[in-house]
Amino acid sequence: MARIISMKDAVNEALDQEMSRDPTVIMMGEDIVGGSGAPGEDDAWGGVLGVSKGLYHKHPKQMLDTPLSESAYVGAAIGAATAGLRPVAELMFVDFIGVCLDQVFNQAAKFRYMFGGKAQTPVVIRAMCGAGFRAAAQHSQMLTPLFTHIPGLKVVCPSNAYDTKGLLIQAIRDNDPVIFLEHKNLYASTADVPEEPYTIPFGEANIVREGGDVTIVTYGQMVQRAEQAADMLKKDGIEAEIIDLRTLSPIDMDSVLESVEMTGRLVCVDEANPRCSIAADIAANVAQDGFDDLKAPIQMVTAPHSPVPFSPSLEDIYIPSAQSIADAARKTMEG
Amino acid sequence: MTEITPILMPKWGLSMQEGKLTDWHIKEGDEVKVGDEIMDVETDKITNVVEAADGGTVRRIVGTAGEVYPVRALLAVMAPASVPEEEIDAYVSAYETPVSDEEDEDTGPAYHVIELPIGKIRYAEQTGANADQTPIVLIHGFGGDLDNWLFNIDALAEHAPVYALDLPGHGQSVKSVDPGDPGIFTQTLLDFMDHCDIKRAHLVGHSMGGLVAGSTALDHPDRVASLTLICSAGLGEDINKDYIDGFVNAAGRKELKPVLTHLFYNQSLVSRAMVQDLLKYKRLDGVQDFLTQLSTTAFRDGKQARIIADKLATLDIPITVIWGENDAIIPASHAQNLPDVKPHVLGSAGHMVQMEHAGEVNKIIAASLD
Structure with a gap:
C-alpha cells in the first residue's frame, strides 16, 4: 500500500494539487512550461530538471514561462503576491538569487513589517540548492544561511520526498514569503508519500532517529549522511539521535535543546560554508541555553570556507561526508 | 524435513522490514503449545510478545536476544525428538531468509x-x-x-x-x-x-x-x-x-x-x-x-x-x-x-x-x- 515516489514527483504533485485547489496559485519561471508530448512551442522542458513536467497542460492559465531575467519575474511574483495571487517563482539555481536580492530582502521580507501588518506577501521562491551535481561554483551553493539571516523570510530545506510535498503545500498556503530550497541531489530519492494533499507545519523538526549518546542536528542532503554516520557509530555502540530541522526559519531550537539535555553531546552538520552558518547558529544557541547539559565541546561539520570546486574529486571532499560526521561524533565521546 | 517447523521473525504491517529479538521465553528442549509466549520482538513502531503459531519441541535456538533480524529470518527450529541433529543442522544451514518484497504478500494480509x-x-x-x-x-x-x-x-x-x-x-x-x-x-x-x-x-x-x-x-x-x-x-x-x-x-x-x-x-x-x-x-x-x-x-x-x-x-x-x-x-x-x-x-x-x-x-x- 505504500506509495513510493521520488522527491521530484513530490514537488510536481504538490504544485499540481495546489493549482487545482486554488486558481490564485500560479507558477512563474524559466522553461517551466511544457513537457514531453507537448506540441510546437509548448514542447519545452518542464523546468531545467523536468520538475514541472506535464503541469502546463493541466493548468495552462496558471503557468507562466518568463524571460531570462530573474530580477524581473521574482519581482513580478512578489508584486502579484501583494495583489492577491499566490505565486510560486522557480529560480532554477538558488545561486542566481544575487540579481533579485532587493526584491527579496528589501521588499518581500519587509512588507508585513513596514505596512503595519496590513500587507501580506504569500510568495514562494523555489530553487535548487547544494553540491554534488558537478555543476561548479555558480550552481552548487548552499545558501540557506543567507536567507535565514533575514527576518521576514521563511526558509525551508527538506530532506526527503514525504516532507517535500507537505512543506511545499504549507509554503504555498503560508501568507509570508517562503524560500523553498530543493537539494538537486535528492530529487531521485524516494519515500512513501500519500496521494492526498497534506501539510507539515513550519518550525517542527523531525526526529529521524532516536539515540541517547550524541545529538546530530542537520537538514537537507546531510540528513542521509547523518544516518549513514549513525549506522557507523552504532557498530561502536554509540547511539546517535538525528534531528532534521526541516525549516531553518522558523527553527525548532526546543527540539535541539531537549535532545542535548538527554545526550549532552552535539554535532551540528551543515552543507553550507562554515562562517555564520546554520551549524554556527545552532552551536551558539546551545552554548548559551544548554551549556550545563554539555559533556563535551560542540562539534561542527561543514563545507570548507571555499567555493564549490568543479573538479569532481575535490567536490566530493568538499561536501561533508558520513565519515566526517561519525568522526565528529566520536570526538564528543572522548574523555 | 516436513517434521521441522521454523520460528521466524514476524511481519507486522506493510512497512516492517526488520525487528529486534529482545528476549527469548523458550529454550532448547522446551515443549511449546500453540499460543505460548515464545519471544519479545521490538520494531521502530511497536514492541510485542510473539506467541507460537505451531506447537512442538524446541530443538534449536538460532536467533540471539538483542540482535536485529530481517522479517522472516530463521530464529528457532522445532521438531520431534526423532529428527536427528544432522537434519536440523542441514535445515538451519540451508534456510534462506526470503527477500523482503512489497509485492510478496503470501504471509501477510x-x-x-x-x-x-x-x-x-x-x-x-x-x-x-x-x-x-x-x-x-x-x-x-x-x-x-x-x-x-x-x-x-x-x-x-x-x-x-x-x-x-x-x-x-x-x-x-x-x-x-x-x-x-x-x-x-x-x-x-x-x-x-x-x-x-x-x-x-x-x-x-x-x-x-x-x-x-x-x-x-x-x-x-x-x-x-x-x-x-x-x-x-x-x-x-x-x-x-x-x-x-x-x-x-x-x-x-x-x-x-x-x-x-x-x-x-x-x-x-x-x-x-x-x-x-x-x-x-x-x-x-x-x-x-x-x-x-x-x-x-x-x-x-x-x-x-x-x-x-x-x-x-x-x-x-x-x-x-x-x-x-x-x-x-x-x-x-x-x-x-x-x-x-x-x-x-x-x-x-x-x-x-x-x-x-x-x-x-x-x-x-x-x-x-x-
Whole structure:
C-alpha cells in the first residue's frame, strides 16, 4: 500500500494539487512550461530538471514561462503576491538569487513589517540548492544561511520526498514569503508519500532517529549522511539521535535543546560554508541555553570556507561526508 | 524435513522490514503449545510478545536476544525428538531468509482499495485454513485505522477469513466526508460487506468501532453472526473528553505524544513512529475538519452522545465484551453494562487492549466464534 515516489514527483504533485485547489496559485519561471508530448512551442522542458513536467497542460492559465531575467519575474511574483495571487517563482539555481536580492530582502521580507501588518506577501521562491551535481561554483551553493539571516523570510530545506510535498503545500498556503530550497541531489530519492494533499507545519523538526549518546542536528542532503554516520557509530555502540530541522526559519531550537539535555553531546552538520552558518547558529544557541547539559565541546561539520570546486574529486571532499560526521561524533565521546 | 517447523521473525504491517529479538521465553528442549509466549520482538513502531503459531519441541535456538533480524529470518527450529541433529543442522544451514518484497504478500494480509458510494475505502483481507467459515470483520475506533489490528488479523485468520477496513475519514479511506450523520459508518460497513459478498459476519469493534458494530447489529441483525465489543463506545456515558480534545487539537509531535500515552497501560509503547504515523494522518487535507466534526457529533458536553446498551440487551445475537482494566478513555466499568454478558476484563491493559494483550484477546474472539 505504500506509495513510493521520488522527491521530484513530490514537488510536481504538490504544485499540481495546489493549482487545482486554488486558481490564485500560479507558477512563474524559466522553461517551466511544457513537457514531453507537448506540441510546437509548448514542447519545452518542464523546468531545467523536468520538475514541472506535464503541469502546463493541466493548468495552462496558471503557468507562466518568463524571460531570462530573474530580477524581473521574482519581482513580478512578489508584486502579484501583494495583489492577491499566490505565486510560486522557480529560480532554477538558488545561486542566481544575487540579481533579485532587493526584491527579496528589501521588499518581500519587509512588507508585513513596514505596512503595519496590513500587507501580506504569500510568495514562494523555489530553487535548487547544494553540491554534488558537478555543476561548479555558480550552481552548487548552499545558501540557506543567507536567507535565514533575514527576518521576514521563511526558509525551508527538506530532506526527503514525504516532507517535500507537505512543506511545499504549507509554503504555498503560508501568507509570508517562503524560500523553498530543493537539494538537486535528492530529487531521485524516494519515500512513501500519500496521494492526498497534506501539510507539515513550519518550525517542527523531525526526529529521524532516536539515540541517547550524541545529538546530530542537520537538514537537507546531510540528513542521509547523518544516518549513514549513525549506522557507523552504532557498530561502536554509540547511539546517535538525528534531528532534521526541516525549516531553518522558523527553527525548532526546543527540539535541539531537549535532545542535548538527554545526550549532552552535539554535532551540528551543515552543507553550507562554515562562517555564520546554520551549524554556527545552532552551536551558539546551545552554548548559551544548554551549556550545563554539555559533556563535551560542540562539534561542527561543514563545507570548507571555499567555493564549490568543479573538479569532481575535490567536490566530493568538499561536501561533508558520513565519515566526517561519525568522526565528529566520536570526538564528543572522548574523555 | 516436513517434521521441522521454523520460528521466524514476524511481519507486522506493510512497512516492517526488520525487528529486534529482545528476549527469548523458550529454550532448547522446551515443549511449546500453540499460543505460548515464545519471544519479545521490538520494531521502530511497536514492541510485542510473539506467541507460537505451531506447537512442538524446541530443538534449536538460532536467533540471539538483542540482535536485529530481517522479517522472516530463521530464529528457532522445532521438531520431534526423532529428527536427528544432522537434519536440523542441514535445515538451519540451508534456510534462506526470503527477500523482503512489497509485492510478496503470501504471509501477510492483502490490502485493497475499493470505491463505495461514500468514496474510496481501504481494507485488509487475510484468509487462512478456514476459508469456508463466516468471516470476521474488524472495525477500528475514533482516529484509528486497520493497523490497530496488527496483532490480531493473522491469528484470527486461523479460524475464519478476516477483513479489517479503514472507516471513512480514517486511515487511507476517503477523507472528504461529513461525519455529522452518524449513519455513515454503519452504511459504509454494510456497503463494504455487500462489496466483499459477505452475507453475515462476526463483527469485532474497538471503541467507536464497537458502537458501529452494535448499531449495525441492531438495524440489520440478519447480517451479524456475533458481536465482540472491545473497550466499546455506546455502553455508557463516560468518555475521557481531555483525550478526545487533546487528540483532535494536537498540532505537533510534542502535543500528541502525551495524549497518546492515555491509550496504553504500558505507556512506553507509544513510540516515535506511532506518533509520526498519527501526525501524518492528522495532517492530510480534510482530516482536521473531519475529526473536529466527528468529535462534536459523537460526544456532547463531555459525554457519549449515543448509548445502545439497553437495545443490545434485547438482541438475540451472541455478544462478547472485552475491556482493558486500566482503560483511561472509556472506563472498564462500562463492561458491566450488558447484564446478560459476562465481560472479559483484562488486567494491566489500557484502551488498546487488542494490541497490549493481543494473544488473550485473540483467544477470546476465537472462542466466541463457535
